[in-house]
Amino acid sequence: MGKKHGVWFDLIDHISIHDQVIEQNKWLIKSGQDEYNYQRLKKDGIERLKQDIVFETHNGCQVEISKETLISNHNPHNGMTTYFRYNCLIPKKNYHLRYHAAHGTMYNPNAPWHDKPHRHEFDGKTQKIDVYSHDHRPTADQKKTYTWKSFPVILTFLNHEDWPFVSEFLDEISVK
């Protein structure tokens, strides 16, 4: 998360904002089809807050939101999100939207989205991938094409590194 009106958001602000966003979007969520789990993860003196939400929407989406946020005595690290995954599956439409933070590149280092936050949109047999980054490939590779199950991947570098907020994701799925 970050700062507002010149003041850094701390962890408590972050939790408060997250809860407000979910509350403002409660109209989307089928009653009784929602679960909220929070954990504080501790390792070598570093602690993170893990927030997991699972719900179904009235418009047929199966939604998962997972985030991890640093807990620290020092700003701006306190309250900084270090991992996110937002997922929306609409089985009837064979539609799948997945936002997530970077993950490992060891298996397929040639896929230039794995090491940056990115967004997959699977719609039938089409896959679009938007990467929250500039095109960091060597110049010679920038015209490379990629396939998914023998279909082309439509790859776009968004040329910025702004991680998407939960609110933007919820806005997007609310009109699916």
Next chain:
Amino acid sequence: MQYGDIMTEARKIMSAQKIEITEEGRKAALAKFMATPVTPVEGVIAEYTRVLDSYCTKFNIKTHEELMSRADELEFDSAISNDILDKYSFIQRNKIQ
């Protein structure tokens, strides 16, 4: 883009959405935070490793890296792919810290 620039943009979005941080909201958030259980990461890693191993066995895949790559391409059903992504990336993040 620097972190501060990202947050300048974040601030604009928050403001547009009329999200306000109030004392009442902070108190509720603090209470929630204080009530959240603390879990050692090592136990979570061991549990997640076991789950990934079981997927490797089930799908006849040799490494977690290959499992992750194939999950990212949605070779498995949605729930399994998401589970693999969460657990794999959790282990990776905690290995490098």
